[in-house]
Amino acid sequence: MLTFLNHFINGISLGSIYAIIALGYTMVYGIAKMLNFAHGDVIMVGAYVCFFAVSTYNLPPIVGVLLAIVICTLLGVIIEGLAYKPLRQATSLAVLITAIGVSYFLQNAAQLLWTSNPKIFPNMFGGASIKLFGGELIIPVGTLVTIAACIVIMIGLTLFTNMTKMGKAMRACSEDKGAAQLMGINVNRTISVTFAIGAALAAIAGVLLCSAYPSLVPTTGSMPGIKAFTAAVFGGIGSIPGALLGGILLGIIEIFAGAYISTQLSNAIVFLVLILVLLIKPTGLLGKQIREKV
Amino acid sequence: MLKVNNINVYYGSIHAIKDVSFEVHPGEIVTLIGANGAGKSTILQTVSGLLRSKGGSIEFLDSDLSSVPAHKIVAEGLAHVPEGRRIFLQMTVEDNLIMGAYTRPNSEINESIANVYKHFPRLKERRKQIAGTLSGGEQQMLAMGRAMMSKPKLLMLDEPSMGLSPILVQEIFDIIKELHESGTTILLVEQNAQMALSVADRAYVLESGKIVLTGTGAELIESDEIKKAYLGG
Incomplete structure (x- = not known):
């Protein structure tokens, strides 16, 4: 029973990381109608920034996290401005290929700058843990922080998109860019802000991910990126609660599949579940299907 | 002009x-x-x-x-009510109106919303409703109200x-005349x-x-x- 509980908590924690990454995918998709496949690699950049800040320059972990957020936010805006903005009128296939290109560019740049030797990510939480049931169940503080971060981010984003003018403008742009412009909304700026938010979330996810799995290489972000994309589709791409639900479910399925079925097959099982969900509900679990009245 | x-x-x-x-x-x-x-x-x-x-x-x-x-x-x-209304279907009636006032100072928004509700009492009844659930006529009223929000x-x-x-149609044209009379x-x-x-x-x-x-x-x-x-x- 305790083992089960332990796996469950680990699943939620891993799922929280997927959810935070998936939010970036889903928000950018919602507004720019594109899949930003470079998103996973922004995670990797964030992790490296934090690694160098903390391990090389001995800065406090919180400063490392903030630096990672700032640099990734800038990176997100630069990527959008240089690579995607000129393609605003292009076909979605051209944008998709560009995104894959940006992804490879970031991975190779990281390899050139930081080599492909794994870096051991510092323990951001000092290795502290909480012991329950007389020491039978040990929960690392990092696991709890990850879950808490996910909850805070979800609440924050929900408030932002529903209560603030900028957040509402983002929703307006994601529905109808032409009508949004008629309202006086600067669509290009709104898209930049969305990329900035997504990239900032990627930085946080990178730090949390590498705290849980401390081996950092230039391809660190790619598999979690693909899985988070899966989570976003699973939950219903474009939907913020969908990203949370998809991410958490994916994390739990992955951990349980690894624990009770087969470690080698855990990824295959994750994707199998995705295929099944999409066969039954093509829009994802919380995907919107809008009926228009005329 | x-x-x-x-x-x-x-x-x-x-x-x-x-x-x-x-x-x-x-x-x-x-x-x-x-x-x-x-x-x-x-x-x-x-x-x-x-x-x-x-x-x-x-x-x-x-x-x-x-x-x-x-x-x-x-x-x-210059405000434009586009063909097919193009209201934000997934947002509430009131949020649609708020978007219409995007370029105006926040302090003036409530007054403008009240003014729109005066012309379109039906929108006031439905202000928390998701715009996609409105009837065609109500959607047209919302599109016009949203444009009025920019004064x-x-x-x-x-x-x-x-x-x-x-x-x-008659109702919409009466409102057009009303708007015209108000300047x-x-x-x-x-x-x-x-x-x-x-x-x-x-x-x-x-x-x-x-x-x-x-x-x-x-x-x-x-x-x-x-x-x-x-x-x-």
């Missing part, structure tokens, strides 16, 4: 608008009428910056709009009667020529991207040509 000079708009190689010029004076209701595909909506979209003209000019209150980005035009005092000097309406029952200048695009001509001070008739006839509303409603082509008589 609005002076459109020789605009030419292309969709790829299709020359959709050919040397169109027209004017709207302060306080008028001006209508552009014409059959489906004549280019009426294209003209409005060009005025509001969503499409661009090759050459020509669009002057509004002494400033040239032809190179101003679309999102800056509403702040000049426009000139309101451009694209086919406000489209898809509505005759009673609702808003109106540029109205319609297929419902009868209705449009009956409220308009002046009208332009559009055929295949060209203006073929112009006159006062009363003149055109009596003109044989118009009767034959647009009024079913």
Whole structure:
């Protein structure tokens, strides 16, 4: 029973990381109608920034996290401005290929700058843990922080998109860019802000991910990126609660599949579940299907 | 107030608008009428910056709009209720109105919302409802209310009667008259020529991207040509 509980908590924690990454995918998709496949690699950049800040320059972990957020936010805006903005009128296939290109560019740049030797990510939480049931169940503080971060981010984003003018403008742009412009909304700026938010979330996810799995290489972000994309589709791409639900479910399925079925097959099982969900509900679990009245 | 000079708009190689010029004076209701595909909506979209003209000019209150980005035009005092309403279907009625006031200071929004509800009491009843669940007539009211939120000097309406029952069409036109009486200048695009001509001070008739006839509303409603082509008589 305790083992089960332990796996469950680990699943939620891993799922929280997927959810935070998936939010970036889903928000950018919602507004720019594109899949930003470079998103996973922004995670990797964030992790490296934090690694160098903390391990090389001995800065406090919180400063490392903030630096990672700032640099990734800038990176997100630069990527959008240089690579995607000129393609605003292009076909979605051209944008998709560009995104894959940006992804490879970031991975190779990281390899050139930081080599492909794994870096051991510092323990951001000092290795502290909480012991329950007389020491039978040990929960690392990092696991709890990850879950808490996910909850805070979800609440924050929900408030932002529903209560603030900028957040509402983002929703307006994601529905109808032409009508949004008629309202006086600067669509290009709104898209930049969305990329900035997504990239900032990627930085946080990178730090949390590498705290849980401390081996950092230039391809660190790619598999979690693909899985988070899966989570976003699973939950219903474009939907913020969908990203949370998809991410958490994916994390739990992955951990349980690894624990009770087969470690080698855990990824295959994750994707199998995705295929099944999409066969039954093509829009994802919380995907919107809008009926228009005329 | 609005002076459109020789605009030419292309969709790829299709020359959709050919040397169109027209004017709207302060306080008028001006209508552009014409059959489906004549280019009426294209003209409005060009005025509001969503499409661009090759050459020509669009002057509004002494400033040239032809190179101003679309999102800056509403702040000049020009609001556009697009064809098909294009309200934000997944947002609430009130959030749609708030988006309409995007360029205005927050402190003035509540007053403007109250003003819109005065013209459209039905929207007030439904203010927390998701806009996609409104009926067609209510969606049209919301689209018009949303445009009013920017306190426009000139309101451009694209086919406000489209898809509505005759009673609702009458209701919408009554509101158009009301808005006009409260000081808003109106540029109205319609297929419902009868209705449009009956409220308009002046009208332009559009055929295949060209203006073929112009006159006062009363003149055109009596003109044989118009009767034959647009009024079913």
